[in-house]
Amino acid sequence: MATAVRADVEEHRRQxxxxxxxxxxxxxxxxxxxxxxxxxxxxxxxxxxxxxxYPLVAARPAGGEYADSPVDPGIEFDLHRVLDGIERLVRG
Structure with a gap:
């Protein structure tokens, strides 16, 4: 009973x-x-x-634009590998 009451109280708090x-x-x-x-x-x-x-995040000014910074040439390759993996997971 006490567990059910605690669960109700927690649910009301979340709501x-x-x-x-x-x-x-x-x-x-x-x-x-x-x-x-x-x-x-x-x-x-x-x-x-x-x-x-986190230098790229730190370089982001308050205005919302990133400053010019060197980009790792392997980033595109890495991004494609991540996206390929997600695609395989989605397709099952």
Whole structure:
């Protein structure tokens, strides 16, 4: 019985959380105000990302465009191998 009650409480919590997320998404969609993007918020992860080995992500400016950077010539080959593997999984 206690397990069923805990499961019900957890399900109600998840539903409440989902409703809250949906309400915030609706509020944002209805808003005409541009999103606030302060340099402190958009800039702080870049040095950390670079330090942890994600230079391409770290090079992405707050405006949403990637800076010119050398591309690994093997990336296209690697991408094709990944896509071939996905295709085989889908086809069974």
């Amino acid at each position: 409440r959380e989902a409703r809250g997320i949906a309400a915030r998404a609706n509020d944002l969609a209805a808003s005409d105000a541009p999103p606030v993007r302060s340099p402190e918020v958009t800039g702080f992860p870049h040095p950390l990302l670079a330090e942890r080995g």
